[in-house]
Amino acid sequence: MRVINILLVEDDNLDVIDVKRTLDKMAIVYNMKVAKNGEEAIRLLHDKRDSFTVKPDVIILDLNMPKMNGLELLQILRSSEDWKDIKIFILTTSEENEDKQAAKQYGISGYIVKPLKFNNTGSLDAFNLMIDLMNMQN
Amino acid sequence: MKISYVILFSFLMILLLFAATTYINFKQSEKINENHELLARSSIILKQSNRFQRNILNMVSGLRGYLLTNEVFFIQSYDSAMLENDEILDELSVLIKDSVQQKNLLEGISELNKYWINEFALPLIEARKNATASDSSMNAFNKLYRAKLVTGMEKEINRSLQKKFKEFSNHEYAVREQQKLALSSFIQRTKNISFSLTLFSFIAGMAIAIFIATHISSGIVKMVHMADSISKGEYTVSMEAEGKDELGKLGRSLNNMARILSENISLLQRKNDELNQFAYIVSHDLKAPLRGIDNVVTWIQEDHLHELSPKVVEYLELIKGRIIRAENLLNGILSYSRVGRELQPNEVVDVNELLEEVQGYLPEKPGITLHIEKNMPKLFTEKLPLMQVFMNLIVNAYKYHTKANGSVQVYHTKNDHYYEFYVEDDGPGISKEYHKKIFMIFQTLENRDSFESTGVGLAIVKKILDDRKLTIRLNSEPGTGSTFIFTWPLNEIV
Structure with missing residues (x-):
């Protein structure tokens, strides 16, 4: 078992707490950095001094953000060889189906529906994937 | 031009045409009257000239009778014929005053008559009067009588008179004939003119009526089409309205009205769309913070329930209830604004x-x-x-x-x-x-x-x-x- 590195790109503080709370409940051991928008996420990814964020295991991405929105960031992440194998989960409200459809073409690993509920199969799949990742031996 | 002017002008024109027709017919009847008078005068002239000739014959036979019988009765007949002829001459000279030729003839007749009386009849009458007393005077009369007859003067006068009378009546007849021809050609002309005028006013009247009817009706039909379109909801309609007449003005007013209507309708539609969009955006965006509040309340209830007093637990339930109501209202606005x-x-x-x-x-x-x-x-x-x-x-x-x-x-x-x-x-x-x-x-x-x-x-x-x-x-x-x-x-x- 190992600690998984998560980069959460989310501007809403409440949603950050929601994600963290759910990860705790799922007993996922994680190390998290939070970026408030796409630009900040890119900056964190490029910061070599930082031990984990050079290459996180998982990026959880809110599509609806100021400055650089989630889809733009997705485009950038998926066009770079360095970050190609990072698992990306989309954070979305259930109504925003169009965004979800648009994100699918970039090869995302799953989506998490806000507000986070355990009876949502999509969200559950995403967290289970993270648990698998945590249990994987290096 | 205004339609009312066209109508007024048309009626005036038709009235004028009919007035002209009436005037021409009036002139014709005047002419016929005149001709009638002329004919009546001419008849009198001819009748009087015949009487004149008969009187001359009476005078001649009176004179003969007297000369043969010496009866005074014959002289009386001669005198009365002579007096009547004087009157007839006066009358005729009044009747023929216009014609120089007739005047000359009449003067010739009068002169010949006078000549016959003075040179032939009167000397013989005088001689016959005197012949009653003695044979010598009787002889003198006979001698004079023969002398007068021998000269053939009386015959000459009578022939001249007859000739002049013939010319006189011929002229009168010729005048009458001429008059008749002139009159009939005048009547024919009048007929033609009044027929043409009537025909022309009829055609003009018809043309004006057709023009007004088609012009007005086509204008009205266009407006009806336009009004129908508007009532069906097509507000961006307009019609041709170029004329300067009342229909043109009405058409332009209608176009203006339709344009303003269309502007107002599209403004209304835009406002309505904006309102719908506004309702959608507001209700959609309000849902996110509301969901946040709901999340926090849920976390408190799920993770910290044992730390709370019963009152706080009760109040949290109240918050939850109000959140659900607010969410229902927002969903209501959303679905209302989505009714496309x-x-x-x-x-x-x-x-x-x-x-x-x-x-x-x-x-x-x-x-x-x-x-x-x-x-x-x-x-x-x-x-x-x-x-x-x-x-x-x-x-x-x-x-x-x-x-x-x-x-x-x-x-x-x-x-x-x-x-x-x-x-x-x-x-x-x-x-x-x-x-x-x-x-x-x-x-x-x-x-x-x-x-x-x-x-x-x-x-x-x-x-x-x-x-x-x-x-x-x-x-x-x-x-x-x-x-x-x-x-x-x-x-x-x-």
Whole structure:
């Protein structure tokens, strides 16, 4: 078992707490950095001094953000060889189906529906994937 | 030119033409009168000239008689003829005063007559008077008589007289003939002119009548077309209106009116669209923070319940309840603003099948049964709006039903213009004063705390029907149940 590195790109503080709370409940051991928008996420990814964020295991991405929105960031992440194998989960409200459809073409690993509920199969799949990742031996 | 001027001008022209015709006919009758007088005068002239000739014969025979018999009676006859002839001459000279030729002839006649009297008759009469006393005087008379006869003077005078009289009457006849010809040609000309004038005024009148009729009628037809288009909802119409007449002005006013109408309508549509969009955005964006509050309350309840006093637990429940109500209201606004103005494509809709589908969505309510008429029509129409109208009405009938056992009936009637669908319940009924109010958004008759209703259902029904220019009405009294009746277009599939 190992600690998984998560980069959460989310501007809403409440949603950050929601994600963290759910990860705790799922007993996922994680190390998290939070970026408030796409630009900040890119900056964190490029910061070599930082031990984990050079290459996180998982990026959880809110599509609806100021400055650089989630889809733009997705485009950038998926066009770079360095970050190609990072698992990306989309954070979305259930109504925003169009965004979800648009994100699918970039090869995302799953989506998490806000507000986070355990009876949502999509969200559950995403967290289970993270648990698998945590249990994987290096 | 103004139509009123055209009409006025046309009538004046036709009146003038008829006045001219009348004037010409009047002139003709005057001419005929004149001719008649002329003929009458000419007849008198001829008659008097005949009398004159007869009198000359009387004078000649009187003179002969006297000369042969010496009877005074003959002289009297001679004298009276002579006197009458003097009068006739005076009369004739008055009658023929215009003609120089006739005057000359008449003077010649008068002179010859005088010459005959003075040179022939009077000497013989004198001689005969004197011949009574002695033989010598008798001889003198005989001698004179013979002398006068021998010269042939009397014959000469008589021939001249006859010739002059013939010329005189011939001239008179010639004048009459000429007059007759002139008159008949004048009558012919008058006939032609008055016929042409009448024909011309008839044609002009017809042409003007046709012009006015077609001009006015075509203008009016154009306006009727335009008004029809406007009433059908095409506001961006205009018509040709170039003339300077009243119709042109009216056309331009109509165009102006249509333009302003169209501007106002499109402004109204834009405002309406903005309002819908505004409602959508506001309700959508308000939902996010509301969900945040709900999340936090949920976390407190789930993770920290053991740290809370019972009062706090109770108040948190109150917050949850208000959040749900706010969310319902926002959802109401969202669905109201989503009722599209755009018409949906028509499809084949079996109303019975549609109502079965609606039945599947109804809330469970024991004791309440839904009765649907067996023979609802099959239509070619917009399915979703019709379904939503039925759904909201039937759901309301269920939701507000207060009796233990009740029924909701759905049936229809049909007239020449549309269907009427009935949703009838035997529930509590609605007082007359609320019949208008219930169709307004967020108006509910129930206490908010006692009943969770957003007051959007009937507003949506009204919006759907209003957008399609259809109507809904309500028959209801408290205690007698409610019947909602709405119209729907007749697009039946046979």
